[in-house]
Amino acid sequence: MANAKNLLERTPQIEVLTTHVKRLTTGAGAALAVEGMPGIGKSRLLSEASSIARAMGIQVLSARGTELEREFAYGLVRQLFETHLVSATPEQHDKFLSGPAAQARELFPLGTQWNSSHLDPGSPSPSNGAEVRGDFPLLNGLFWLLVNVCQDSPVLLVADDLHWADEPSLRFFLYLLPRLADIPVSIIFSLRPEGEKAAAAKLLTLLSSDSACHVMRLLPLGVESTRQLIHEFLGVEPDDSFAEACHKATGGNPLWIRELSDAFATEKVSPTIGNLSKVESIGPQAVRKRVKLRLAQLEPASAALAQAAAVLGDGAELNKAAALAGLAAAEGSAAASDLTRTSMVSIDVAGSEHSPRVRFVHPLVRSAIEEALESTDRLAMHERAAILLDEAGAEPERVAAHLLKIPPATINTAHITLRTAAEFAMSRGSPEATRTYLLRCLEEPLSRTDRIDVLTLLGAASHLLELSDAAGYLRKAVDLSEHEEERHHLAAMLAVSLHLQGESEEALRIISDAISDLDSPTSELSLELESFAAMSRITSGNPGDIAECVSRLQDLPETDSRSGKMIDCAIAFGQFYMSDPEAVPHAMRCLSEDVLLSEPAVAHLAAAAWHVLVAADHPQAPAMLDAAVGKAHRFGSITTLAPAYCFRGLSLLWRGFPQEAERDMREAARADELSAHSLGRAATGAYLAEALIEQGNFREAEKVLEWAIPNGTGIRGMEILVSAGRARLLRESGSYGEALTQSLTVGASADAQCCRNPALLPWRSDTALCLHALSRAGEAIEYATEEVELARVWGAPRALGRALRVMGVVSPRSQRLHFLEEAVAILRESSAQLELAKALLDQGSILRSEGYRKDARNSLQDACTLFERCGVSFWGDRANTELVAAGARRRRIAMKGLESLTPSERRVAEFAAKGYSNREIAQRIFVTPKTVEVHLSNAYRKLGVASRRDLPEELR
Template sequence: MSAEASASLVIGEFAKSGSPEPEDDDFLSACWSATGGNPLLLKELTEALAAEHVDPTAAGIPQVYALGPRAIARRVAMWMRRLPPSCAPLTCAIAVLGDGADLGHAAELAGLDRDEALQAAKSLEHAQILHTAVPSDALDPRWGFVHPLVRAAVYEEITPADCHRAHRTAAHLLRDSQAEIEKVALHLLRTLPSGDAEAVTLLWSAARSALARGSPEAAATYLRRALVEPPPTGDRLDLLFALGSAMRRVDSAAAVPYLTEAHELAGPSRQRVEIALPLGDTLLALRRAEEALAIWQQALADTAPQDTELLYQLNACILSIPLCEPGRPDLRQDILGRVAALRSPKPSESTGGRYLDCVIAGHDAVIGDPRAVVRAQRVLHDAPAGPSDGQMSLSFGWLALISADRREVLGSLDAAVEQAHRQGSVNDLTGALAYRAMAWLHQGNLDEAAADASEAMHTGDASSLDLRRLVLGPVLAEVQIEQGALSRAQTTLEWTGVPDPAPLTGLMYYVLYSRSHLLRLQGRTTEALNAALAAGASFSAAGGDNPAIVPWRSEAALCLHLLGRDEEARTMADAELRPARYWSAPRALGRALRIAGTLSEGDADVGLLRQAVTRLEGSPARLEYAKALADYGAALRRHGVRSQARTLLSDALDIAEARGAAPLVQQILDELHVAGIRPRRHAVTGPQSLTPSEQRVFDLAVAGHTNREIAQQLFVTAKTVEVHLSSVYRKLGVTSRRQLGALAEQTHAAAHAADEPE
C-alpha cells in the first residue's frame, strides 16, 4: 500500500477500536515504514498500538518501532499454524538464504522436493508472508519476505544449533552452484568455528573478492572469521598478514596487532621483511616512529644485497623518518649520508625506486634544493599513484611539486584520490585529500581546499591517522584564516591534538606556523612571535630551510614589526629572501619579496613589491598574487601614483572576491577608501566567477547527473557536491537545476552566435 492508503487504514483501524484517531503525519509515516505498507501487518500493528493505549502523535513513534516487531511476530506465528506443514521448513530455509533465494536451494535446505516447495511457496505468498520477484538475470522466480521484520520473526525462532547447520549447508549449496564467493562467505560468517580448512579457504577467497571490489572492511570481516575457525597452522602467518594489510586501509591502530603477530611468526625470512614494510608504515602513521625505525633497520640488516627492490623500499622508509619525526641529530647525519649515497641521475622504474626518488625529493624540497622538482616530476608526472603501501613515500613527491607551484601535481593527486576510492582505502583517501587541499590552498582556491580538507578530516577521524592530523589541521586552518573564520581556525588547530607549548618533534612546524599566523591576527603578538620561532626550530630540526614549505621567518618578521622592533623585522624578512630566491618558486619568492617590501624603509618598498607582482603574475598562486597587487597598489598610493594604484587595487579586489578571501577584500576596500577611490564592479557572479571545482559540478549537473552521480565521478562526498552546487546557484543567480540548464543553453547559443561569420 502507498503511504496515503496506509494512513487511511491506520486511521480507520484506530477509529474501530475507539481510540483517538491519528492526525500526526510523522506518526502515520512511521506506521507505514514499520510495516512496509502491508495491510495485514498494519492491522496487527494498529491493534497492538491501540491495546497499549499508545498516543498516536510524534511522541508515540518510538513505541511504533518497539511494538511493531512483536506484533508482526504474533501475526506470523498465527499464519504459520494455519498453513500446511511444509511451509514452516521452507520459510526457515528462505530466512537463512535471505531475500532473492532460489527455490531449488530453499527446497534442498528444507528437505522438500521441488513440487512440495513450490506449493508451499504459493501458500506462503497467498498468506502474504513471501513474495516473488524475477531479477533481470534469472529465468526462475526468486523468493523473499514481504518485510524484513517478517524474516526476522521467522529467523529468530530457529535454534542456534539448527541455524549453524542450516548456514553451513547453505554455504555448500551456493558453493556447488558456483555462486559468488562472497555470498558463500556470508553464510560461513554465521556458522560456529569447527576447524574446517575448506571454510578457511572459502573465506580467504571471499576476502580477495572484497578487496578487488574496494571493500577492505568486508575483507577483514571474512579474514577475522577465518582466523577463529582456526586455520591450519601453516596458514596462520599468511592469514594474519592479509588481515593486517586489509585493516590498515581503514584503521591503522587496529591493523598493528595482526601485522605485529605476523612479523613475529615469520622468523628470519624475506617474508618477514615484506611484513616489516607495512608494519613500520602503520606505526609511523600512528606517530610511533622509534618502533617503526627499529623494525625497518632490522629488516634492512636481514635483506640480501642483491634484493635491490626491497632495499629501495626499506631505504625509502628509513629516509622518511627524519621528515616525519625530526629531532634526532644523530639520525639526521646518517640520513644525509644515505641520501647522498642513494642519489642517481637516472630514474628508477621499479616501485621501490619510485618511492626512494620521492623521499629524496622530499629531503631536497625541505632544504630548498631545486633538484627536488625534477626528481618528483619524473616519478609522478603522468604516472599512476602507485600501490597503496607506498603513499607515505609518494606524499614527499607531492610536497615537492606543491611547494614548487607545479600545476601537474593535481593530476597525480586526482589519480591518488580515485585509486583510494576504488580500493576503499580510508587511510590513503585521507592522505591524498590532505595534500590535494594543500595544493588548492597554495593556488588560492579556498573553496576547493576547504572541501577536500573537511572531507579528509571526516575520514581521518575514523582511521587513527595521528600523523596526518599534523598536516591536515594546519592546511584547513590556513584556509579558514584566509576566509576570515578565525574561531573555526582555532577549533581546527585544537583538533590536531598538539599541546601548547608544542614539542619540537614530528611535523609540528606546520601546526606551529599556523598557530603563529592565527595568534598574530588575534592580536596576541608576543605569543605569535614565540610560535613562529618555535616553528623555525622544529623545521630546522628536520633540516628545513625552504620558505615554500614553512615561511616562518616572514611570519616572525610581521610579528616583530607589530611589536615595534622594525630593524629585527627587516633582518628577518631579508633572511627569507635568500632561500626563496634559491628555491625560486613564484609563491614563496613573491611572498618573501612582498613582506620585505612592506617592511622596507624609503623607496625600497616599491621596487621589492614590483618584483613580487612580476614574479607572481603568471603563476598559479592567484591569492598570493592578489596580496602582492594590493600591497604594491597601496605603496604606489602612498607615493602619489594614484592612477596605477587604482588599477592594481581593483585587479586585486577581483581576485580576492572571487576566492572568498574576506579579510583581504576588506583590506583592499579600506585602502581604496583611504585613497578616495570608488571600486569598480567585480566579477563575483556569473560564469567567470566559478572556481574549477564549481565548473566541473556545473557541467555535470547540466548534463543531468544527480548529486550522488556527480560525487562518484569527482570522487568527493555528496555533501561536497551540495556545497559546490549551492555556490554555483548563488553565483549564477538561479535556484534550480532547470534554470541551470536554461542558462547553459543561453550561454552556448550566445557563444555559437559569436562564432558565426557575418
C-alpha cells in the first residue's frame, strides 16, 4: 500500500476511497470522481486507491489521459485494457474477447503494428457520403469485455486526467455508469474543475453529475501542512512567516510546494524570515523554472531525449524517442538512465513488447519540457515525429496527432494520412476525431474532388455531433459539385440535416429544387427526395393538406427498393396523422427486410413506422422492436439506438408496464443526450414523462418534460407530444384550469398540423376530463364524443377503449355504464392491460355509486389484480380505496401464474427454458447478468417453480 501517512489532510478522502473500493467485494460497483486543480494531489490519491484495491485482491486497470492523444478513438479505453490483454495467454485473450466482447476485438489486434486490415472492411469511405459508423457495437463489446475480465475477480478502473480523454472513451464510461450497480466493477477518475475542462465538457459534466457518480473535491493544504512539507523536503523547520509566505505563493498546492522547496534546496535558500522576498520571485512559476534549469544541467543527449519524449507524448517508446532525438540505441539507453536521476521521468518496462516507455512524473512536467523548445524547433520535431511514426508503421491517428501540430502544406502526403486517420476513427465510431482530422485536412492543398469528399464525410460526422455544422459542410460540398447526380445526393443529405434540426421549410425548398432538376421523376433518387419532402411536411408543424400529400405519394410507382420503402413510410405516417388504418400495411412494408434500419441516414423513418405500429396495437410490434434494439446494439449509432429504445419503451408502456417502459426510455434518453437531433428528444421525453405519471412520480415527470424541451413552448412537430404531457401532468396533479388551457393549446396546434388521430394525441379526451372536473358537462361530452368517433375510425383497441372509458366518465348518469361496459369488452381482447384496469376501476366506482356493490367489487377486484400485474401501486391504491368503499377488504395480491409475468420476465424465462445460461441471456437481450438473475427469480416465484428445469412445462 502507498505511504498514506505522507498524504497530509487527506485522511477523510482515503476513507472515502477505501469504502468505495470495499464496496466491490459485495459485487456492486460505483463511480467516484476526484476533482481538483493541477498539482493538488489527484494522481497521488488514485495511486493510493490502486494500492488499496490490490491489497484486497482486486484487479486494477489504469489509464491516463494525455493532451496529445485526446483525438485517438477509444485511446483511454485501450490503455485500460491493453496491458491486461498483452500479458494474457492466447487462450485468455480469446476468452476475454469471446461472445459480444468480440465486437471490441478490432481495438486490440494481436499485432502491434497498424495496417489497413485494422479498418473495418464494411466501413464507409469518404467518397460515398455514408454516415459515420455507429459506436454502440463497440460500447457493448467493451462492456462485455469488462464483464469477462471481472469473472476472475472484481475490477477497479482508474482513469487519471479524464479531462484529456478522447470522447469515445468518455461515452464508454457514460454507457457503463448505469450498469455498475449490477457488476463488480468500480471507476475512480480524476479531472480538473469545470473551468479547466477540455472541449468534451458536456460529456464530463454528464459523467460527474450522474446519480451513480460521487464527486470528491480536493481542497488546498493549509499553512501547517505546507510547513510540514517544507520541513520534509529541506530537513529544516521553516519560520512561521516563511511557511505562510510559501502557502500564499503556492496556494497550498502540494506540487508547487515540492517544486518550490526543491528550488530552495538547489539555490541553498534557508527557510527563514530573511528570505521572504525569494519566495515570491521563485514561487509562481516553480515547475517551469525548475524544468528549464534541470534541462540546462543535463548532457545534450539527455536533454534531447527528454524533449523528444515530450513531443511524442507521455508513454512514448524509448527507441522512438531516441530516434527522434537523433540518438543511437545505446546513446538513448544511457540518456534515459541520466534522465531518471532528475526525477522528471521514469522508464516503464511493463506494457510494451518492443521498447520501454518514457513516463513523466506529471503532465505539467511534460508540457513544460515541450514549451521550453523554441517554436520553430517544436514544429520541426512534430514534423519529424510524423515522418518517423509513419515510416515505422504506426497507427494513422498517432501520425495525425503530430500533423495537427504543424502548419498545412508542410508534408506532401499529409492529406492522405489525415483522410486515413479519419477513416480509422470512423471505423471505431468516433465522429469527433473524424471531424478533427478532416477539418485539418481541408487546410491542405486538395483537388476539387477530394475537397468534396472531405466535406461530405465532415457532414456525415457532424450529423452525429452538431447538425448546424453538418448543414454548413454539406452546403459547401453542394456548391463545389459539378455532377448532377452527386449534387442531388448531397442535397438530400443536407435536407435531412436541416429537417432534423427543425429547419423544415428550408429542407423542403432544397428538396423541391432538387426534384425539379431531375430528368426522371421516378428514379430512385427522385423517389427518395419525394419521401423526405413528405416527412418534412408532416412533422414540421405546418404540413398543409396531408391528404393531398399522401395521395401524391400513392400515385408514385411501387417498388421494393429503399426508395419504395421510404415512400411507404411517408404514406404510413401521413395516414397515421389522419387516423386512417391503411397506415398499418404501409408501415409493415417499409420495415420489411430491415432496409431502413440498416442505414443511419434514414433510420428516423424506421422510427416513424414503429410509432404507427405501436399506436395500432400491432401484435408484431414488440418482437420487431426487440429485434431493432438488438440490431442497433450490434451495428447502430445514436440515431438508431435512441428511437429503438424509445418505441420499445412506448410499446411496453401502452401494453401496461410503465416500470419496464421507464428503463427503456431512460436508455433512449441517455442516447439522446449525446445526439445532435432534437426530434427524438421530444418523443423520448414525452413518453418517459407518461411512464412516470402512470407510476405517480409527478415531480420527476416535470423534470423530464423540462429536459425534453428546455425553455420552449413545444407546439411544433413532435414537440407537441411534450405539450400534451404537460397538460396531462397538470390534470393528474389536480390543476384542472391550467390543464384545460394547455390541452386546448395542444388541440389548436394539432388541428393546424392536420393531426386527428387520438392514438397519437388524445387531447380531446384530456380536455373532456378537465371540463368534467370543472362541472362543464355539455362541453366535456362534445370533446369525448368526437374522440370516440375518431378512435373507431383508427380501430386500435387501446385508443378506442380509452376514448370509451372517458366517454363513460363524462356522460350523463344513465349512459355511463353503457360506454364503460363497451370499453371493458374491447380492452379485454387487447394487450392494453393498464388501460383495461383503469376502465374496470371507473366501472367499479360507478357501479358502487349506483348501489350495485357486489358487481362493483367484482370489477374493482379485477382492477386491483391488473394494477398489481402492471406494477403500478399508484393506481392500485386508488382501486383499493374504492374496493373498501364497496364493502370489501383491502386486496393484497401475490401474483401467480404465467399471466403474472412481465414481458421482460417472460422473455428471460423463455430463454432459460431453452437452456441458455444467465450470462448468455444477458448477452442476447443487452442487460447485465444480475438483471437476468432478478427477472428469473421473479419468474420462479410467480410460476411456483424451483429451477429452470421446471420452466418448459410452465411456459407451454
